[in-house]
Amino acid sequence: MAAGNWRVEIMPYMEQGNLYAQLQQYNPNLITNGQKSVDVYNSTPMRNLVLQGWKCPSSAQPDFQPAAWTTWWTNFSHQVPAYQGIMGAFPDPTGAPTYSASNYGGYWCNNGMLLWNQATRFSDCSDGTSNTIIVAEQSGKARNCGYASGDARNGYYSPWGGCTNGSVNGVASCGTGGCGDLWGMGLTCNAYAINNSTCPGGAGFSWGGNTILNSYHPGGINVLMTDGSVRFLSESTDFNVAQRAMSRNDGLSPTGLTN
Numbered sequence: 001m002a003a004g005n006w007r008v009e010i011m012p013y014m015e016q017g018n019l020y021a022q023l024q025q026y027n028p029n030l031i032t033n034g035q036k037s038v039d040v041y042n043s044t045p046m047r048n049l050v051l052q053g054w055k056c057p058s059s060a061q062p063d064f065q066p067a068a069w070t071t072w073w074t075n076f077s078h079q080v081p082a083y084q085g086i087m088g089a090f091p092d093p094t095g096a097p098t099y100s101a102s103n104y105g106g107y108w109c110n111n112g113m114l115l116w117n118q119a120t121r122f123s124d125c126s127d128g129t130s131n132t133i134i135v136a137e138q139s140g141k142a143r144n145c146g147y148a149s150g151d152a153r154n155g156y157y158s159p160w161g162g163c164t165n166g167s168v169n170g171v172a173s174c175g176t177g178g179c180g181d182l183w184g185m186g187l188t189c190n191a192y193a194i195n196n197s198t199c200p201g202g203a204g205f206s207w208g209g210n211t212i213l214n215s216y217h218p219g220g221i222n223v224l225m226t227d228g229s230v231r232f233l234s235e236s237t238d239f240n241v242a243q244r245a246m247s248r249n250d251g252l253s254p255t256g257l258t259n
Contacts, residue, residue: 022045048077058217059082062080084211086133086135086189088112090191106201106208114134136188136224136246138215140214153206190243191210219234226248
């Protein structure tokens with residue numbers, strides 16, 4: 001079975017069952033693990049494919065990785081989705097320790113619903129599925145951000161791949177002191193206000209753990225709750241409230257989210 005991140009796993013539920021079946025025929029390394037190889041974009045069905053369900057009609061960002069992200073790639077042919085999985089919030093609303101990716105700064109957390117190299121269940125969402133954000137919009141721009149003038153969306157490697165850890169033998173061994181060479185695809189640990197006008201430390205590179213949640217919508221972003229409902233998160237929402245909504249088990253109910 002070909003590996004991939006959460007976006008690949010839900011393909012059958014987004015009327016992409018045939019595409020999902022095609023991906024099972026490929027070596028997992030072709031769509032995961034940050035392989036710096038032409039195989040990543042030339043040898044899978046994801047090459048030059050735009051899935052409309054992952055586009056925001058209001059976004060002016062390019063469908064594919066911008067040419068400025070050429071540090072690793074020599075060709076750009078994977079769609080950069082407009083929606084990111086939420087692995088939680090930093091700092092943790094309860095003050096609990098949070099994993100950090102020390103190589104590049106920024107933070108990787110495990111208090112949300114979609115985690116790197118880990119799985120969660122509904123029973124893990126003790127705050128309630130209607131109170132916890134599992135996916136949020138990332139389709140906008142910010143100043144001084146990323147390699148491409150304001151574009152620091154998460155998608156430096158294949159946006160369809162899983163998390164890669166460059167620790168010894170590729171084993172993900174992390175603690176509060178750092179994770180080594182950790183590369184993220186498809187997830188963000190929210191550490192900054194939504195629609196932030198700039199990308200602070202830990203958010204200014206598209207492989208990082210704290211890429212900014214933003215949009216071209218006036219006043220906020222769309223978010224998906226764990227119960228499947230869609231809400232609008234206003235940029236005027238208190239930062240602490242937003243952080244509570246992205247943590248699954250802090251015991252603090254968020255208020256201020258609109259249906």
